[in-house]
Amino acid sequence: MPDESMTENQALERLVSDSFASRLWNRDPSLWPEPSPGGDLTEKTLGWLGLPLQLSGLGQQFSSLHDQLVKDDFTDVVVLGMGGSSMTPLVLRDVFKEELSGAINIHTLDTVNPTMVSNLANQLDLEKTLFFVSSKSGTTVETLTLEAYFRGRLSPSEDLPADRRNWLALTDPGTPLSERARAGEFGTWVSTPQDVGGRFSALTPFGMMPAAAIGLGLTKFAESATAMAQRCNENDVDNPGLVLGAFLAANMLAGRDKVTLITSEKYSSLGMWIDQLLAESTGKNGSGLIPVTGEPLLDPDRYGDDRQFVFFNDEGEEGLDDFASDLGKAGHPVHVIESTDSSPYQVAGEFFRWQVATAAASSVLGIYPFNQPDVEAAKVKARELLVAPGIEIEYASLDTAIDEIKNALPTCYVAIAAFLHESDELTSEFSRLRLAISNITRLATTFGYGPRYLHSTGQLYKGGPQNAIVLGFVSGKYDHLAVPGESYTFGELTRAQAGGDFMVMSEGGQKVIPIEVGADPIVDLKTVIQKLAE
The missing domain is CATH 3.40.50.10490 (Glucose-6-phosphate isomerase like protein; domain 1)
Known part of the structure; x- marks a missing residue:
């Protein structure tokens, strides 16, 4: 069992003293617990x-x-x-x-x-x-x-x-x-x-x-990935994968499970990839790191005590370094990743750093990181709904959604799942909704379009800690587009995936609030934001 009083330095020292790096490269399966159902043996999963x-x-x-x-x-x-x-x-x-x-x-x-x-x-x-x-x-x-x-x-x-x-x-x-x-x-x-x-x-x-x-x-x-791999091959306190992994694990053990990633604009999409890596690797058996990416910045005092912060400001974007300093002064744990290269090809090294860090953090936390045991349940439910006579989702009122958000415990977070037509304008409006929620409640927010998130943070929502308030946005009417060779349409498949996931999450203990939106979802989101402020 992990030591819940472990500091970041203690976690790093443990990884070094346990020879985590050399054992990782030797494909030692004893670094993690046995996989829960749905997992492969470790030696079949370390080819990366x-x-x-x-x-x-x-x-x-x-x-x-x-x-x-x-x-x-x-x-x-x-x-x-x-x-x-x-x-x-x-x-x-x-x-x-x-x-x-x-x-x-x-x-x-x-x-x-x-x-x-x-x-x-x-x-x-x-x-x-x-x-x-x-x-x-x-x-x-x-x-x-x-x-x-x-x-x-x-x-x-x-x-x-x-x-x-x-x-x-x-x-x-x-x-x-x-x-x-x-x-x-x-x-x-x-x-x-x-x-x-x-x-x-x-x-x-x-x-x-x-x-x-x-x-x-x-x-x-x-070149970028190999350079990072060489740095992550050493059993010492300068190993960048171990340093990040120790930071993630120690802060989660201290109750800060919301990993808030802040990057320069150029690397903002890296957050989507980190979402999947952390959520699917650690979000199981009622535990897990909760990645918070793409969230609008708040004043430091509006963040709750359940946060830890990771910064990657490769181009010295104006204000971000000062913001990291302000967060540290406000008592929040902050890890700053120093840029290794001015070229965007450094992203390959970052992929590798985060993979080692995830493996290391999982070892400290006692989590097997190479399976996703709860993903299949939503797929099964979606298939059942597709063959059922009509796909019915029991929608909640906006007032119900607002009440649940405002009355949430401070350790909760709001997960937004949008089975809608993705656009820059709609994404911006969801960002404004996230900002309103966090400013009013201090809760962390996550966001993903469906069905993309089903293959990313979906494992966390179903297998991780049951402290999410899931706002599920579904269109009242999808365009009619037939699926070749099937009796259902693309819209019916979308609705079945939404309904199946909402049902499985709810059965697992998450608070799920399905919301039906009209032809212009932005109008409905503006209404939610307005009601939140009342």
């Missing part, structure tokens, strides 16, 4: 440790991919995937926004929202688009549904088969998707490593092949 050295080989393998796509007259790449299979391309698109040539545009579709699906299809020249069908298991329902839709758009007639050149499969060996690839349904099939879990797969082809497609240099990623 060798990825930095393997990345140079990937760089050589995919070095000509971008130029070949341009030569073949492709203009766009679309990654169809969920969770770890698509999160890294999302992050890299934003981090490298200023560096991309624009010769090949990248899009990541990790939703079955019908408006978003049809909008993307309508804006692309589909014959000049390469589709990555990315699924570790080869059975991900959202991914395969999206693939079926776009194949139908490319080949509206059975007499006109799809051109295989538009299709690339990324999946583990032996999966149903790999068998289809072997049968010739894809122009290219790239095998992904079986001993690397989805949330640890940033440096595998799931993350790196889309990067190569848009012209990013995998050799530079390899």
Whole structure:
């Protein structure tokens, strides 16, 4: 059992004295407890440790991919995937926004929202688009549904088969998707490593092949990741992975389970990736670190005593360093990650730092970090709802939602789950809602669009501490868009996923408040914000 009085220095000293780093690199499973049901043996999940050295080989393998796509007259790449299979391309698109040539545009579709699906299809020249069908298991329902839709758009007639050149499969060996690839349904099939879990797969082809497609240099990623791996290989107090892991674990043991990440604007999307890594790795058996990312900044005295802060201010963004200092003066624990490189390629090193830190923190906390035992329950419930006669969600009133938020205990947090059409305007309005909640109640807030969060923080919401107030936003009417070969529509699939997850969370003890919004959700959010202030 972890020592609940352990300080950050004591946690770090324990990791060093226990030779955590060398045992990690030797794949020692005794660093963590036995996996709960749904987990793999540790030696089957630590392949990510060798990825930095393997990345140079990937760089050589995919070095000509971008130029070949341009030569073949492709203009766009679309990654169809969920969770770890698509999160890294999302992050890299934003981090490298200023560096991309624009010769090949990248899009990541990790939703079955019908408006978003049809909008993307309508804006692309589909014959000049390469589709990555990315699924570790080869059975991900959202991914395969999206693939079926776009194949139908490319080949509206059975007499006109799809051109295989538009299709690339990324999946583990032996999966149903790999068998289809072997049968010739894809122009290219790239095998992904079986001993690397989805949330640890940033440096595998799931993350790196889309990067190569848009012209990013995998050799530079390899240099950054290898440098960080070497620093994380030492059993000493300067090991950056151990330092961060000790900080996370000790503060959680002290009751500060809300890990609040604050970054410069350039790296803001890194938070989505960290969300999944921390939430799925530690959020189980009634415990877990709660990542809080993308939250608007508050005055230091508006943060509760359940917070710990991690800063990554790579470009010295004005005001952030002073803000970190002010938080420390206010008594909040603050860990500042020093930038290792002025280049955005340093993100590869950050991927590795956080993976080691998560493994180390989990060891201190007595948590097995390589499974996600509570994810499947929501999938099962969603399938049940899809075959049921009508999908009914019992919605709450706005007044009920406001009362629950205002009467929450100070150790609670508000988790916003939005099964809505993602847009910059709507995301900004949700940020204003988060700001209003925190200013009025001092509660931490998390936010995610569905179904993306199901493959990210969903494990935490179902298997972690039952101290969330979940505001689930669902549209009253989704656009009608048929799913090829199925009796249901994309909208019905979205509603079933929302209803299934809400039911499972509620059955597990979370306070879930489903809210139905109209054609313009921003109007409804403004009403919630106004009522909060009353």
